Amino acid sequence: xxxxxxLEQKEKKYTKEDFTSDQEVRWCPGCGDYSIxxxxxxxxxxxxxxxxxxxxxxxIGCSSRFPYYMDTYGLHGIHGRAPALASGIKxxxxxxxxxxxxxxxxxxxxxxxxxxxxxxRNIDVTVLLxxxxxxGLTKGQYSPTSERGxxxxxxPYGSLEEPFNPVKMALAAGATxxxxxxxxxxxxxxxxxxxxxxxxxTSFVEIYQNCNIFNDGAFEKYTNIKTRxxxxxxxxxxxEYRFGRENDKHLFWDGHRFRVEEWKAxxxxxxxxxDNLPVSMEFALAELSELEDFPVPVGxxxxxxxxxxxxxxxxxxxxxxKSKGQGDLQKLLESGNTxxxx
Amino acid sequence: xxxxxxxxxxxxxxxxxxxxxxxLTGTQFTNTTAMVGNDLSTLPDYPAEIxxxxxxxxxxxxxxxxxxxxxxxxxxxQVDVLVAMNPAALKVNLQxxxxxxxxxxxADAFSLRNLKLAGYEQNPxxxxxxxxxxxxxxxxxxxxxxxxxxxxxxxxxxxxxKNFFALGITYWMFSRPLEVTLKWIExxxxxxxxxxxxxxxxxxxxxxxxxxxxxxxTTYTVEKAKTTPGKYRKxxxxxxxxxGLIVAAEKAGRPLFLGGxxxxxASDILHNLAKYRHYDVKTFQAEDEIAGVGSAIGASYxxxxxxxxxxxxxxxxxSEFIGYAVMTEIPLVVINVQRxxxxxGLPTKTEQADLFQAFYGRNGEAPLPIVAAKSPADCxxxxxxxxxxxxxxxxxxxxLTDGYLANGAEPWLIPDVAxxxxxxxxxxxxxxxxxxxxxxxxxxxxxMAVPGTEGLEHRLGGLEKEDLTGNVSYDPENHHNMVRLRxxxxxxxxxxxxxxxxxxxxxxxxxxxxxxxxxGTVFSAVEEARKQGRQVSWIHLRWINPLPEMLGKxxxxxxxxxxxxxxxxxxxxIIRAEYLVDARGFDRVRxxxxxxxxxxxxxxxxxxx
Numbered sequence: 001x002x003x004x005x006x007l008e009q010k011e012k013k014y015t016k017e018d019f020t021s022d023q024e025v026r027w028c029p030g031c032g033d034y035s036i037x038x039x040x041x042x043x044x045x046x047x048x049x050x051x052x053x054x055x056x057x058x059x060i061g062c063s064s065r066f067p068y069y070m071d072t073y074g075l076h077g078i079h080g081r082a083p084a085l086a087s088g089i090k091x092x093x094x095x096x097x098x099x100x101x102x103x104x105x106x107x108x109x110x111x112x113x114x115x116x117x118x119x120x121r122n123i124d125v126t127v128l129l130x131x132x133x134x135x136g137l138t139k140g141q142y143s144p145t146s147e148r149g150x151x152x153x154x155x156p157y158g159s160l161e162e163p164f165n166p167v168k169m170a171l172a173a174g175a176t177x178x179x180x181x182x183x184x185x186x187x188x189x190x191x192x193x194x195x196x197x198x199x200x201x202t203s204f205v206e207i208y209q210n211c212n213i214f215n216d217g218a219f220e221k222y223t224n225i226k227t228r229x230x231x232x233x234x235x236x237x238x239x240e241y242r243f244g245r246e247n248d249k250h251l252f253w254d255g256h257r258f259r260v261e262e263w264k265a266x267x268x269x270x271x272x273x274x275d276n277l278p279v280s281m282e283f284a285l286a287e288l289s290e291l292e293d294f295p296v297p298v299g300x301x302x303x304x305x306x307x308x309x310x311x312x313x314x315x316x317x318x319x320x321x322k323s324k325g326q327g328d329l330q331k332l333l334e335s336g337n338t339x340x341x342x
Numbered sequence: 343x344x345x346x347x348x349x350x351x352x353x354x355x356x357x358x359x360x361x362x363x364x365x366l367t368g369t370q371f372t373n374t375t376a377m378v379g380n381d382l383s384t385l386p387d388y389p390a391e392i393x394x395x396x397x398x399x400x401x402x403x404x405x406x407x408x409x410x411x412x413x414x415x416x417x418x419x420q421v422d423v424l425v426a427m428n429p430a431a432l433k434v435n436l437q438x439x440x441x442x443x444x445x446x447x448x449a450d451a452f453s454l455r456n457l458k459l460a461g462y463e464q465n466p467x468x469x470x471x472x473x474x475x476x477x478x479x480x481x482x483x484x485x486x487x488x489x490x491x492x493x494x495x496x497x498x499x500x501x502x503x504k505n506f507f508a509l510g511i512t513y514w515m516f517s518r519p520l521e522v523t524l525k526w527i528e529x530x531x532x533x534x535x536x537x538x539x540x541x542x543x544x545x546x547x548x549x550x551x552x553x554x555x556x557x558x559x560t561t562y563t564v565e566k567a568k569t570t571p572g573k574y575r576k577x578x579x580x581x582x583x584x585x586g587l588i589v590a591a592e593k594a595g596r597p598l599f600l601g602g603x604x605x606x607x608a609s610d611i612l613h614n615l616a617k618y619r620h621y622d623v624k625t626f627q628a629e630d631e632i633a634g635v636g637s638a639i640g641a642s643y644x645x646x647x648x649x650x651x652x653x654x655x656x657x658x659x660x661s662e663f664i665g666y667a668v669m670t671e672i673p674l675v676v677i678n679v680q681r682x683x684x685x686x687g688l689p690t691k692t693e694q695a696d697l698f699q700a701f702y703g704r705n706g707e708a709p710l711p712i713v714a715a716k717s718p719a720d721c722x723x724x725x726x727x728x729x730x731x732x733x734x735x736x737x738x739x740x741x742l743t744d745g746y747l748a749n750g751a752e753p754w755l756i757p758d759v760a761x762x763x764x765x766x767x768x769x770x771x772x773x774x775x776x777x778x779x780x781x782x783x784x785x786x787x788x789x790m791a792v793p794g795t796e797g798l799e800h801r802l803g804g805l806e807k808e809d810l811t812g813n814v815s816y817d818p819e820n821h822h823n824m825v826r827l828r829x830x831x832x833x834x835x836x837x838x839x840x841x842x843x844x845x846x847x848x849x850x851x852x853x854x855x856x857x858x859x860x861x862g863t864v865f866s867a868v869e870e871a872r873k874q875g876r877q878v879s880w881i882h883l884r885w886i887n888p889l890p891e892m893l894g895k896x897x898x899x900x901x902x903x904x905x906x907x908x909x910x911x912x913x914x915x916i917i918r919a920e921y922l923v924d925a926r927g928f929d930r931v932r933x934x935x936x937x938x939x940x941x942x943x944x945x946x947x948x949x950x951x
Contacts, residue, residue, distance in 0.1 A: 023814075052797070067803070068814065070801075073800070074801035075670075077636070077666070077804070078636075078662055078804055084601075084634075085637070087636075088640025088642075088644070088646075089793070092640065093644040113630060114630075313624060320620045321620045325620065327622075333756050333757065337522060338574060340571075340573055341569055341571050
């Protein structure tokens, strides 16, 4: 089908305007989604793929209106099922660059099954999960990432459920790129999304996204410039887990769990490794966002090279063709025992 | 000395435990019979349990086959020969055996324990209760063991070969050659020389036993059927669907993509297509039925021929996505291999009770074209037509088959691929103005632009579309208009499909309207009724939505309209609503094909007023 020429061959440089559709953006004023949209429009020219080869696929929810605002190909799907559509799109035409836009309810509740299987298969698509820990479009019920005890319209006495940790789920399901970023940290967000989009395989980015109508301030601790440094540890490959206003604290690994300690230089400092972190550390790191008195890790948790489903499928087709030869329709119809009637 | 008798047609049923290999035995008899040149029709009838407890009534697995020297259309109402591998098989199937029919029973399996399991107080092989039948009580297990005495396999494995012994007896009885099965054994058990030896010996031993003993006195011959000259093969409905889809994709110049999830009795479509990577077939075993159809829609959106295949319960799960394909106007073929319902129902049995599901099983006004195959071989042609209309009209199309068609087999005159017309439907190209929902006035279909086409970037979704632009629209008049347009588009399909099968006078006492897999039974019943002097007219629908234009005029020319179906009356309600005629249903919902003689009686009742 389509082969991707590089942009140099095409001698055309995109700007963010090239990715802006003519549709009026209809999120609530002040919604965190605007920031994510802006970063996406900004990073796509950097990504270096032709815009006709880009497809945005979404489910249902506030975030899922995203494709309408991008001047690329787009499918606004049905609730929870964007991964299914995206899988078919990518497998039918592996040359396409496919993004899945989803929310906490869409990906983890109604679409939980599709989400984990997408990760497991490692199909080369990039998933952006806008996590605002609330149902916005249906006007404010608790979501699978809402904290226990959350008072909402559907839980007037407090929700009884433990929340999912999306990063832990993606790691456990086998996504080969897993990261977290925040709507109010646009530079980090743009860089993280670009890295996710460049990764071959299922890339997952949880984005802390503020819903200023139904769950305002859910991530204030991590995004407010005054409190951010004490509450967020930025994950950087081959760098230590340092944080704090004065960069004076770090995460110490005692072999079983992380502890927060004052930072001291050592000869063999513990550094982050997105490629090959022991599973125990990977999950311990992911779990920190659930624990009191720990900073929330933001950045890339995992980035591993592994064969993608789409590449394996293409390879398998070629191998079968090599061993059996290109199929011949007449032979196919005449396969098995045949007989003649004169 | 045996004598030879010519027969015109024979119905044989192999029955035993679900572990006795009866489906295999029946299939081998079918393959050999096809090669001999008889016309044939089969009915596999097996329980949902893979290995039901041995000896029980509900564990009985059967395979019925009618073969003939002339054209036939059903696996037969009554059985001429029953092969019963145990008491339960005899008990369950004796009701189908005609008077003076032949029973070949494995006497060794009629132990006290098995008799008790089957609910026999005395051994029916010995108590005279089978008088009125021709009983051949053969110690099949013992004779198989003796034949395999020198083969170095366990006695358990030896006992597994007893179905080949029984098959050998029937091959002798009906003058069938052994070669097809001998060759099959070699291929099937390649690398396991002991099993090849055992099964070949058992087959030969059964044949020789029947030849040598004086128990059997008659062999029967059934002459070749006089059918259209050409090259034939045996084909089941699921095979025919698979081949039809591959050919359709090739003719359309679009790669085939099947998104599916295993479900009885549709899984064989997934199995078949998964073999054909070298035909550029992509099969995707999804995590569930929903993802199966979703991936197929995604693939179609990317320019493939997206297909999903399932059965009733799976179709129920897919409904939301099928409605989505109606709204986004993306081509999709949805195959429903119907089985007994509701809910899990009767997974291995046949039924036609999902017609309403196909028509109405979605939220909102969501019309789509529906075609139903009439025979196993017709599954090929209907798959081609379904794919063609899906692409031409940018719409989901339902292809209805059922368990009987899916697993049943018949001879198929293999078409020449070059004679099958191309399915060339254009996609939008770069450089021209593109309105995603601008329609071709002839078909009212929109033209798709697939990702990768420069300059035609656009967004689709399940929200209501504005006419022409496809932008989201909440405008009341636009919605009204779009509901009408989607309906009219489906109606336009009528101009591009073959006319229905019609036979008889264009007016009279009785018009039969049938659809789907009842074709064979109705064919035979109408033939029989006409022999009895009844002037019956008959229209068989393949496309059910839209209904054929001729039907509206025709249907008012008859005093009575009869609609036979394997459901509680679904098409009949549609016919009544559509044409305001007092159509009557004839339904038997037993998980089995309708019986010819019952329908003949029903037809007769309309002439006895």
